[in-house]
Amino acid sequence: MFGFLLRRLAVLIPTFIGVSIIAFSFIRLLPGDPVALLSGERVMSPERHAQISAQLGMDRPMVIQYFDYLGGVLTGDFGTSIVSKKPVLDQFLTLFPATVELSFCAIIIAVALGIPAGIIAAVKRGSIFDQGLMGIALVGYSMPIFWWGLLLIILFSGILQWFPVTGRISLMFYFPQVTGFMLIDSLISGQKGAFASALSHLALPSIVLSTIPLAVIARQTRSAMLEVLSEDYVRTARAKGLSPFRVIGVHALRNAMIPVVTTVGLQVGVMLAGAILTETIFSWPGIGKWILDSVFRRDYAVIQGGLLLIAAIIMTVNLIVDLLYGLVNPRIRH
Amino acid sequence: MADATLTAKAAEPVSSAQMRRQMLKEFWFYFSENRGAVIGLYVFVALVLVAIFASLIAPHSPFEQYRDAVLKPPAWVEGGSWTFVLGTDPIGRDILSRLIYGAQYSLFVGLVVTTLSLAAGIIVGVIAGYYRGWVDTIIMRLMDMILAIPSLLLALVLVTILGAGLNSAMIAIAVTLQPHFVRLTRAAVMAEKSRDYVTAARIAGASPLRLMFRTILPNCTAPLIVQATMSFSNAILDLAALGFLGMGVQPPSPEWGTMLAEAREFILRAWWVVTFPGLAILITVLAINLMGDGLRDALDPKLKRS
Amino acid sequence: MSLLQIDNLTVEFETSTGWFRAVDGVSVSVDKAEVLAIVGESGSGKSVSMLAVMGLLPDTAKITADRMLFEGKDIQSLSGTERRKLIGKDIAMIFQEPIASLNPCFTVGFQIEEVLRIHLGLGKKERRARAIELFKQVGLPNPEERMNAFPHQMSGGQCQRVMIAIAIACNPKLLIADEPTTALDVTIQKQILDLIMDLQARTGMGLIMITHDMGVVAETADRVVVQYKGRKMEEADVLSLFENPKSNYTKALLAALPENATGDRLTTVSAFFDGNPEPAPSAGASAAGAFA
Numbered sequence: 001m002f003g004f005l006l007r008r009l010a011v012l013i014p015t016f017i018g019v020s021i022i023a024f025s026f027i028r029l030l031p032g033d034p035v036a037l038l039s040g041e042r043v044m045s046p047e048r049h050a051q052i053s054a055q056l057g058m059d060r061p062m063v064i065q066y067f068d069y070l071g072g073v074l075t076g077d078f079g080t081s082i083v084s085k086k087p088v089l090d091q092f093l094t095l096f097p098a099t100v101e102l103s104f105c106a107i108i109i110a111v112a113l114g115i116p117a118g119i120i121a122a123v124k125r126g127s128i129f130d131q132g133l134m135g136i137a138l139v140g141y142s143m144p145i146f147w148w149g150l151l152l153i154i155l156f157s158g159i160l161q162w163f164p165v166t167g168r169i170s171l172m173f174y175f176p177q178v179t180g181f182m183l184i185d186s187l188i189s190g191q192k193g194a195f196a197s198a199l200s201h202l203a204l205p206s207i208v209l210s211t212i213p214l215a216v217i218a219r220q221t222r223s224a225m226l227e228v229l230s231e232d233y234v235r236t237a238r239a240k241g242l243s244p245f246r247v248i249g250v251h252a253l254r255n256a257m258i259p260v261v262t263t264v265g266l267q268v269g270v271m272l273a274g275a276i277l278t279e280t281i282f283s284w285p286g287i288g289k290w291i292l293d294s295v296f297r298r299d300y301a302v303i304q305g306g307l308l309l310i311a312a313i314i315m316t317v318n319l320i321v322d323l324l325y326g327l328v329n330p331r332i333r334h
Numbered sequence: 335m336a337d338a339t340l341t342a343k344a345a346e347p348v349s350s351a352q353m354r355r356q357m358l359k360e361f362w363f364y365f366s367e368n369r370g371a372v373i374g375l376y377v378f379v380a381l382v383l384v385a386i387f388a389s390l391i392a393p394h395s396p397f398e399q400y401r402d403a404v405l406k407p408p409a410w411v412e413g414g415s416w417t418f419v420l421g422t423d424p425i426g427r428d429i430l431s432r433l434i435y436g437a438q439y440s441l442f443v444g445l446v447v448t449t450l451s452l453a454a455g456i457i458v459g460v461i462a463g464y465y466r467g468w469v470d471t472i473i474m475r476l477m478d479m480i481l482a483i484p485s486l487l488l489a490l491v492l493v494t495i496l497g498a499g500l501n502s503a504m505i506a507i508a509v510t511l512q513p514h515f516v517r518l519t520r521a522a523v524m525a526e527k528s529r530d531y532v533t534a535a536r537i538a539g540a541s542p543l544r545l546m547f548r549t550i551l552p553n554c555t556a557p558l559i560v561q562a563t564m565s566f567s568n569a570i571l572d573l574a575a576l577g578f579l580g581m582g583v584q585p586p587s588p589e590w591g592t593m594l595a596e597a598r599e600f601i602l603r604a605w606w607v608v609t610f611p612g613l614a615i616l617i618t619v620l621a622i623n624l625m626g627d628g629l630r631d632a633l634d635p636k637l638k639r640s
Numbered sequence: 641m642s643l644l645q646i647d648n649l650t651v652e653f654e655t656s657t658g659w660f661r662a663v664d665g666v667s668v669s670v671d672k673a674e675v676l677a678i679v680g681e682s683g684s685g686k687s688v689s690m691l692a693v694m695g696l697l698p699d700t701a702k703i704t705a706d707r708m709l710f711e712g713k714d715i716q717s718l719s720g721t722e723r724r725k726l727i728g729k730d731i732a733m734i735f736q737e738p739i740a741s742l743n744p745c746f747t748v749g750f751q752i753e754e755v756l757r758i759h760l761g762l763g764k765k766e767r768r769a770r771a772i773e774l775f776k777q778v779g780l781p782n783p784e785e786r787m788n789a790f791p792h793q794m795s796g797g798q799c800q801r802v803m804i805a806i807a808i809a810c811n812p813k814l815l816i817a818d819e820p821t822t823a824l825d826v827t828i829q830k831q832i833l834d835l836i837m838d839l840q841a842r843t844g845m846g847l848i849m850i851t852h853d854m855g856v857v858a859e860t861a862d863r864v865v866v867q868y869k870g871r872k873m874e875e876a877d878v879l880s881l882f883e884n885p886k887s888n889y890t891k892a893l894l895a896a897l898p899e900n901a902t903g904d905r906l907t908t909v910s911a912f913f914d915g916n917p918e919p920a921p922s923a924g925a926s927a928a929g930a931f932a
Contacts, residue, residue, distance in 0.1 A: 011478065018479040029495050135370075138627070142619040144571055146578045147594060147612025150601050154609075158602045232740040238696055239735075240755050240806065241728030244720075254745040273484035277575060291487065292579060295494055307491060311482045318482075330745055330790045 004332065008322050012315055017070070019315075023308040024069050027300055034058060037300050040082030078305030083297050088305030092287060097180025098168060099286030102278070103271045105206035110213035111264060118221025119256075122229060123248055134222065140215030145274055149208040149281040156204060163204050166283035170197040205282040209274050213267035220263040224256040231255070258329045265321025269314045364632035371628020377621035385437040393419070394428035396435040396588040401426050405604045421606040423597060429607065432588035433614050439589045440570045440618055443504055447569035448562050450508040455515020456558070460546045462516065463523030470520070477513040485510040485568075486575055493581045503582045507572045511565045518561055522554030556633035563626035567619045574615050590615050642669040643814055643846040644693070644731075647706040651688050651870075654700055662688045664870040670814065673844040675837075677861035677878070679851055679893070685870035686850050690816045694727050711813070729759040732807035736819040738799035742791035748802045749787030755809045774805040778835060797828035801835070808839060814846040815839075821856065833859065854897055858882060866890050 027034045036042060039052045053059045057068050072078070078088040117137065121130040157165045164170065168182045175189030183202070186194035228234065229252055237251040275288035283289070287306060294302035326332040365371055384391060394400075406422040407414040414421060420429040462473040480488065489506040496502030526532060527550060535549045576582030577591025585592055590611045597607035651663040663685040670676045678686045692703050693715065708715045710731065715723065727733075735741045743751060752774060753767040762770060768787070775783035778801040791799055800820060807815055817836060821829035837860055840847045849860050857864055857878065864881045866873040866889060874887040885891045896908060 011475075014475050015478040015482060018475055019482055022479060022483075026491060026495065031495075031497070138370075138623055139616070139620060142567065142571075142616060142623045144574050144578075144591075144612055144615045144619070146575060146591075147608070147615065150594070150598065150608050151612070154601055154605055232735060232737055233743040235696055236735065236741045236803070236806075237743065239694055239728060239733045240758070241724040241726070242754070242758060243724065251743050251746075255743070258745075269481075269484050273486035276484075276486055276490070277578070280579065292490070295490055295581070300494075303491060303494065307483065307487065310484065310487060311479075314484070315482050328745075331792050 004326055005323065008319055012319060016312065016315060019311040020070055020073060020308055021066070023304045023311075024066050026304050026307065028062075030300065037298075038079075038082070040299075073308065078309065079301040081294075081299055081302050083294075083299045083302075088302055089309075091290065091302070092306065092309050094180070095285060095287050095290050098182070098284060099272075099275050099279070099288060101181045101183065102202065102205055102209060102284060102286060103268070103275060105202055106210035106271060107213060107264070107267065109206060109210040110217050110267065114214045114217030115221050115260065117218040118260075119225055119248065119253065121218070121222045122225030125226065130222075133218065137215040137218040140211050141219065143211050143215075145208050145211055146277045146281055148211060149204070149278060152204050152208060153281070163200050168198065168201050168285065169194065170201075173197060205278050205284055208281070209271055209278045212270060212274060213264075216267060216270075217260065217263060221256065221260050224259045225252060228252045228256045254328075258325065261324050261328055262321060265317060265324070268317045272310055272314065361632050365628050368628040368631055370624045371631075374621040374624025374628065377617065378625060381437055381618055381621065382441060384434055385441045388434045388438055392428075392431040392434040393417075394431040396427065396432040397586055398428075399426045400428070405600070405607070407604070408606050411606075420610050421604070423593070423607050424600055424604075429593075429610055432593060433590070433610060436588045436590045436593065436611070436614065437618070439500070439583060439587070440573065440615070443500070443507070443573045444566040444569045444622075447504050447508045447511065447573075448566045450504070451512035451565055452515055452558070452562050454508070455512040456519050456551070458512075459516040459519025460523055460551060463520035464527065464542065464546050464550075466524075473516065474520070477516050480510065480513045486572065489572060489576060490579070490581060493576065498581045498584060500583050500587075503573055503576050506576075507569050510572070511568060514561055514565070515558065518557050519551075519554060522557060523550055526550045526553050559633060560626060560630045563622055563629055567622040567626070570615065570619055570622070641712050642709070643672050643674075643711060644848075645669040645707060645709045646689070646693065647708075649689055649692065649703070649705040649708065651685070651692050651697065652702040654702075659702070662870050663692070666865075666867065666870070666872045668848075668865055668872075670846045670848055672813070672846055673840075675840060675847045675849060675860055675862045677849045677851060677857040677864045678867060679854065679857050679864060680867035681852055683869070684867040686867045687818050688870075690733070690818065690848060690850060694731065694733055694816070695723050696733075725759075728755055729810040730812055731814045731816065732810070732812040733816040733818060734800070734803045734807050734820050737823050738796050738803050739791055739794075741803055742799055744791055747788050747790055748794070748799075749789075752802065752806050752809060755806055759810045770809070771805075774809055775802070777808075777839075778802070778805045779831075780805070795828075796824050797832060800824060800828075800832050804832075804835065804839070808843070808845075811843065812845055814848070816848045816850070818850045819852070820849075822851075822853070836860075854893060866893070 027037055030037055035049060035053045035056065035058050036044070038056055038058075041048070041052070044052070050059070057065055060068075076089055078092070080087055081091060084091065117133045121133045124130050153165055156162045169186065173186070173189070173191055173194045175185060175191060175194065178185050178188055182198040183195065186198045229248075231252075233255075234247060234252050237247045242251070272288070275286060276292055277288070278284065279286045279289035280292055287310070291303060291306045291310075294300075294306065400418075400422060403418060403422050404426045405424055406418050406426075408421045409416045409419050411421075418428050418430070420433070423429055423432070458473055462470040483491075488510050489503070492506035492509060493502050496505060523546070532545065532549055535545055540549060573582055573589070574591030574594070577589045577593075578595045580592075580595055583589035583592050585596055593611040594608060597604075597611070601608045646666070646668045649663055649666045649668075650661065652659045652661050654660075666685070666689055668676070668678070668689065678690075680686045688697070691697050692701070692705075693708065693710075695715075697703065703716075705716065710726065715726070718726070742748060749768075749771060752771045756762045756767045756770055771787060772783045775786055780786050780798060780801050786794075786798075786802075791802075794802070804820075815836075820836060821832050824832060833856065836847070836849075839845075847860075849856065851857060861878045863875070863877050865875045866881070866887065868889045873889045874881070874885065876886070881890065882894065885894060
C-alpha cells in the first residue's frame with residue numbers, strides 16, 4: 001500500500017511541474033507584452049516598463065523566471081490580481097468554500113440518487129424501470145447544464161417562485177463567516193430562518209451541478225453491477241441461501257463499487273468545469289465565477305494562479321481516489 | 335457431421351471483402367436491435383440534412399431583423415403567428431431559421447473537432463504504446479497534465495490565448511478531448527502488441543510503421559469509434575458552453591450557445607428565446623449519445639452474448 | 641423414499657432464435673448416502689438440471705417437471721424464502737472455478753461465517769470456532785490464520801477446500817459437486833476428490849457428482865446417469881456401465897478414453913457417435929471395427 005502511494009506520488013510530481021509550466025507559459029503566450037499584462041498598466045514609459053519588468057523579475061532569462069515562479073508557488077505566492085491588487089491565493093481561499101459547499105451538495109445528490117438508480121436498473125435489467133431510469137440518465141448525460149439551469153430558474157424561480165435565483169443567502173441575514181460554508185455558518189449564527197435561506201439558495205445550483213455526475217454514476221453503477229451479477233461468486237452467494245437483498249446489497253454491490261469509486265472521483269474534475277457554468281448562471285460567488293470574471297476583466301494573474309490551484313486540487317482528489325480504490329479493492333491492498 | 339461441414343467451411347478461402355461484409359451485417363444486426371440507437375441515427379441523419387439544406391428549409395434569413403415583430407411568441411401561443419413558427423428573438427430575428435442555420439455550426443464543429451482529436455490522439459497513442467520507454471512517459475505525463483485541468487477551464491484559457499471565435503474554440507476543444515484517444519489507443523496497442531499475430535507479422539518482416547498502423551490499429555477500432563461518438567457530442571456541448579460564456583462563436587452568428595447567451599436576460603419575459611436553442615442542443619447531443627450507446631453495445635463482444 | 645427425486649425435468653432458455661431446450665425430460669433420483677454421477681460433455685445440460693434444483697437459473701429460464709421432491713417435499717411449490725432455508729443448508733453445491741466462486745472482496749472467514757449465522761443462527765464466538773473446525777476438517781493448513789485471508793491470496797486447491805467447508809458447514813443431506821476438480825492442477829484433483837469422498841463416507845450425505853471425466857466416475861460413483869444434448873442416454877450402476885454399456889453414446893464415451901486409444905491418435909466421441917442412442921443392429925461390432 002505504501003509502495004502504491006509512492007508510485008502515485010512519483011507520477012503526480014512531474015504532472016504538477018508540467019501544469020506549472022503551462023500556467024507559467026500562459027502569460028507569455030498571450031498576445032501582447034507580458035509585463036503590461038501582469039501589471040495591468042496599459043500605457044507606460046520605457047522607464048516605468050523597465051522598472052516593473054525588474055520588479056516582476058521579467059528582465060531575467062526565461063528559465064530563471066520559471067524557477068522564480070515555481071519557487072513562489074511552492075511558498076504560496078500565486079501572484080497578485082491586477083484588478084483587486086490582492087494576492088491570488090487569498091482570493092482563492094475566500095471563494096473556495098462556496099464552491100466546495102456547492103460541489104459537495106451536488107456530489108451527495110449524485111451519489112445518493114445515482115447508485116440506487118444504477119442498482120435497480122441492473123437488477124431489473126430490460127424492465128420498464130431499467131429503460132426509464134437509463135433513458136433519464138442518458139438525457140441527463142446529454143444535458144447542456146447552462147440551459148438546464150435557465151429552465152429551472154424559469155420554472156422554480158419565475159413561475160412557482162419556490163427558490164431564489166442568485167446568491168448564497170438572502171440579504172436580510174448577516175453573520176460572520178466562520179467556516180466559509182454558508183450552511184454551517186448560518187447554523188452557528190443562530191439566526192432564525194438563516195439556514196433555510198441558505199439551503200433554498202443552494203437547491204437549484206446543486207441540482208444543476210449534480211446532473212451530469214448523477215447520470216454518469218447511474219450508468220456506471222448499472223454496468224458495473226451487470227458485470228458483477230454474472231460472476232460465479234454471486235451464484236455462490238445465492239447457492240448459500242442468502243436473501244436477494246443480501247446477495248445484491250452485500251456480495252454484488254461491494255464488488256461493483258470498486259469501479260464506481262473511480263468514477264465518482266473523476267466527477268470532481270467534471271464538477272469544477274461545471275462550476276464555471278453553474279456559478280455564472282446563479283451568481284454563486286465561488287471560484288468558477290471568479291475565473292470567468294477574470295477572463296472578462298483580463299485579470300491574467302488570477303487566471304494563471306487559478307489554473308494551477310484548480311489543477312492541484314484535482315490532482316489531490318485523484319490521489320485520494322486512488323488510495324480509496326486501494327482500500328475498497330483487497331487485491332490492491334494486499 | 336456438424337463438425338465435417340464446419341471444417342469444410344473453414345477450408346474455403348474467405349476473401350477479406352466477404353468477411354468485411356459479414357462483419358458489417360452482424361454489426362447492423364446488433365445495432366438495429368437497439369431501438370434507441372436507431373432513433374438516434376434517424377434524428378442525426380435528419381439534422382445533417384437540415385444543416386446541409388439550411389438555405390432551402392429556413393423560412394427566413396437568420397440575420398434579418400423584423401423590427402415590427404420583436405419577441406413574438408411561438409405560433410401556438412396567443413399572440414404568435416405562423417410566419418415565425420418558434421417566435422422571434424429580442425431584435426426580431428426568426429428563431430426557427432436561426433436554429434436551422436445553427437445546426438451547421440454544431441455539426442461542423444463536432445466533425446472537425448472529432449477528426450482532429452481522433453487523428454492526433456491515434457498517432458500519439460500508437461507511438462506511446464508501441465515504443466514505450468521515455469517517449470511513452472513524456473507523452474503520458476503531458477496527457478495527465480491536460481486531464482488535470484477541467485476541460486472547460488482549459489478551453490477557456492486556450493481561447494483567451496488564441497482569441498475568441500470559431501477556429502480557436504475548435505482547437506481548444508480538440509486539445510481537451512484528444513488525451514482520451516491517446517490513452518485508449520495506447521492501451522489497445524499495448525494489449526495487442528503482445529498477441530501472437532503481431533509477433534508473427536514482426537517475424538515475417540513487417541516494418542514498425544506497417545505493424546503499428548496496418549496490423550495493430552485495425553484491431554483497436556471498436557473502442558475508438560465509441561470514443562469518437564462521445565467526443566462528437568462533447569464537442570457540441572463544449573462549443574455551446576463556450577458560446578454561452580461569450581468565448582465561442584461570436585454574435586450575430588446563430589450558434590445555439592451564443593443564442594442562449596444573447597437571450598439570457600429575457601428568460602423571465604420570453605421563455606421561448608431560451609427554451610428552443612437549448613432544446614436543439616439537447617436533442618442533437620442526445621441523438622448522438624443514443625447512437626454511441628448502440629455502437630458500444632454492437633461493437634463490444636463482451637455484451638454481445640446476452 | 642429417495643433423498644432427491646426429479647421426474648421429467650425440462651429446462652428451456654429463450655434465445656434470439658427461439659427457445660433452446662437445455663434439459664429435455666430428464667429424470668434423476670438419489671438416495672441417502674448414495675453417490676450419483678451425472679456424466680456428459682459440455683452442453684449436455686448436466687449442470688443446468690442441478691442448477692434448476694438449486695433455483696440458481698436466471699428468471700428467464702422456463703423450468704417444468706412432473707415432480708421435484710426433496711425428502712418427499714415438493715421443491716417447486718416452495719416460496720422463495722422457504723427454498724432459501726433449504727439450499728445452502730440441506731442441499732449444498734460446489735462449483736468448477738473455486739477462485740472465481742469466492743467473493744474477492746471478503747475474507748474467506750466472513751464467507752463461511754455468513755452461512756453459519758444465517759442458517760444456524762450461531763453467535764460470534766461459536767461461528768468462529770465452528771468455521772475454524774470446518775477449515776481443519778477440509779485440510780486447510782493454519783485455519784486460524786486462513787480466516788482472515790482473501791481468496792486471491794490462496795491457491796485454487798485451497799479455495800476449493802474453502803468452498804467445500806462452506807458447503808458442508810450446515811451438515812447438508814445432499815451435496816452437488818459441479819465439476820469440482822476440472823479447474824485444478826492434476827496433482828490437486830486427486831486430493832480434492834479424496835476429500836469429498838471421505839466427507840461423504842463419514843457424514844453419509846447424498847452426493848451428486850457432475851463430471852465429464854469417466855475416470856472420476858469410476859472412482860467415485862455408485863450409480864451413473866449419462867446425458868447428451870439435454871437427454872438422458874443411459875442410467876446404470878457403475879460396474880455394469882463400464883462393463884456393458886447399453887447406449888451407443890456411452891460406448892463412444894468409453895472408447896474415447898485415452899487409455900482405450902489404440903495406435904498413435906486419440907479419438908473423439910463424434911468419431912463414434914452419430915446422435916442415435918439406441919444400438920443399431922450389429923452396430924457395436926462395426927463401431928469397434930471402424931475404429932481399428
